[in-house]
Amino acid sequence: MYNEDQxxxxxxxxxxxxxxLQELYSDDLxxxxxxxxxxxxxxxxxxxxxxxxxHDGDIPGLKKVIHKMKPLLxxxxxxxxxxxxxxxxxxxxxxxxxxxxxEGFHHIKAITLEAxxxxxxxxxxxxxxxxx
Amino acid sequence: MKYxxxxxxxxxxxxxxxxxxxxxxxxxxxxxxxxxxxxxxxxLKDNVVDLIFLDVEMPGATGFELLDQLVYTPQVIxxxxxxxxxxxxxxxxxxxxxxxxFTYQRFLEAVQKVSKKTEQIxxxxxxxxxxxxxxxxxxxxxxxxxxxxxxxxxxxxFITPAKKYITHNTIKNLETKVNPQVFMKVHRSYIVNFTKxxxxxxxxxxxxxxxxxxxxxxxxxxxxxxxxx
Numbered sequence: 001m002y003n004e005d006q007x008x009x010x011x012x013x014x015x016x017x018x019x020x021l022q023e024l025y026s027d028d029l030x031x032x033x034x035x036x037x038x039x040x041x042x043x044x045x046x047x048x049x050x051x052x053x054x055h056d057g058d059i060p061g062l063k064k065v066i067h068k069m070k071p072l073l074x075x076x077x078x079x080x081x082x083x084x085x086x087x088x089x090x091x092x093x094x095x096x097x098x099x100x101x102x103e104g105f106h107h108i109k110a111i112t113l114e115a116x117x118x119x120x121x122x123x124x125x126x127x128x129x130x131x132x
Numbered sequence: 133m134k135y136x137x138x139x140x141x142x143x144x145x146x147x148x149x150x151x152x153x154x155x156x157x158x159x160x161x162x163x164x165x166x167x168x169x170x171x172x173x174x175x176l177k178d179n180v181v182d183l184i185f186l187d188v189e190m191p192g193a194t195g196f197e198l199l200d201q202l203v204y205t206p207q208v209i210x211x212x213x214x215x216x217x218x219x220x221x222x223x224x225x226x227x228x229x230x231x232x233x234f235t236y237q238r239f240l241e242a243v244q245k246v247s248k249k250t251e252q253i254x255x256x257x258x259x260x261x262x263x264x265x266x267x268x269x270x271x272x273x274x275x276x277x278x279x280x281x282x283x284x285x286x287x288x289x290f291i292t293p294a295k296k297y298i299t300h301n302t303i304k305n306l307e308t309k310v311n312p313q314v315f316m317k318v319h320r321s322y323i324v325n326f327t328k329x330x331x332x333x334x335x336x337x338x339x340x341x342x343x344x345x346x347x348x349x350x351x352x353x354x355x356x357x358x359x360x361x
Contacts, residue, residue, distance in 0.1 A: 039145050074213075
């Protein structure tokens with residue numbers, strides 16, 4: 001039988017925006033796990049698409065992909081990275097060639113991969129908690 | 133009142149989140165989710181909704197381009213990850229502007245704005261008509277032209293002195309949408325324009341020679357509405 005006293009409290013990792021995540025998911029950690037998984041999956045897909053747009057020199061297309069990736073970071077508690085994505089969107093608007101966006105693109109690629117790693121660690125923690 | 137809505141959003145995660153909030157609120161029904169504006173436009177040509185949750189930047193047409201195409205004006209809540217659209221949002225008279233990702237609390241505040249705006253519209257002189265979808269067109273019917281509305285299962289029939297219009301809807305749904313200063317439900321199958329009632333005999337009323345039953349449940353409501361001297 002479920003005993004409220006035995007309820008194990010979950011704390012989001014300190015490397016994430018804890019206050020925002022708590023507000024976003026309340027106590028619904030099953031939902032958090034599902035959304036983290038979907039967000040990571042979509043970030044992976046969009047990251048590939050972004051690379052493809054960049055290599056094709058399609059900077060307006062790259063901007064669209066970056067715009068789509070941006071809110072995904074919010075759902076996994078990396079709100080500060082959203083600002084970097086927003087800044088890179090502006091770089092894309094100003095850039096006529098892939099060369100002009102190159103430095104920014106490599107930075108975005110690196111922080112996306114790092115974000116995915118952090119989110120995957122959190123998914124493991126959430127899964128562990130949710131199956132207890 | 134429960135709002136019929138659609139979500140136009142190319143980000144699946146955001147749409148799922150929003151659906152969950154709508155369900156949790158108990159006041160917003162999501163009829164459909166569209167991944168692009170074009171599919172939503174097609175749907176809105178044949179269907180009427182109260183509320184659109186609308187992303188701005190999507191593949192193909194933008195959310196604002198969708199609004200430009202609409203022949204009627206449902207309430208709109210913009211859902212975007214940019215704040216730069218505030219001016220456009222104001223120009224389009226949208227009800228609220230949610231920056232993704234947003235919390236349940238913020239979502240509820242937006243729905244409350246929808247509710248307030250609905251009250252303003254219904255309380256003013258604006259709700260003197262309604263649009264119904266019939267024969268592939270949206271037709272404006274003035275309240276004063278409608279004698280009564282009759283249920284036909286999943287359809288309803290709007291009776292006017294000149295014509296009958298059949299549309300896909302239910303009396304239960306219409307009950308919350310029609311102007312209560314003009315219309316009232318008198319039976320599970322009938323809503324009447326009570327300014328058009330010619331006479332009442334026991335449990336039936338007559339409008340333009342049409343006999344309409346009054347159910348026991350609604351009898352006292354009818355008697356309160358009419359002006360008995």
